Amino acid sequence: MDDVKAIGVSIRHARKAAGITQGTLADLIGASARTVHAIETGTGNPSLLTVVAAANAVGLHLVTLDG
Known part of the structure; x- marks a missing residue:
């Protein structure tokens, strides 16, 4: 479950850095x-x-990692 939260946090940071809202x-x-x-x-x-x-x-x- 930590991976799910980490992906979400990364998306949030990138969205905010791009200056767009959740609605956008x-x-x-x-x-x-x-x-x-x-x-x-x-x-x-x-x-x-x-x-x-x-x-x-x-x-x-x-990306997916093989192995």
Whole structure:
């Protein structure tokens, strides 16, 4: 669960650094501001596609590590 929260914190920091609101990010990824809040706080159960879209929209890229 710590990974989920860490991803959310990273998205929040990148969003704030970009100077956009949760509402704006939500509009960019086709989700609700409530969903963006859930991603950033590591709560709820947003889809992986939505989390990846949020990360990409703020310039972050999620990768998987083999092994």
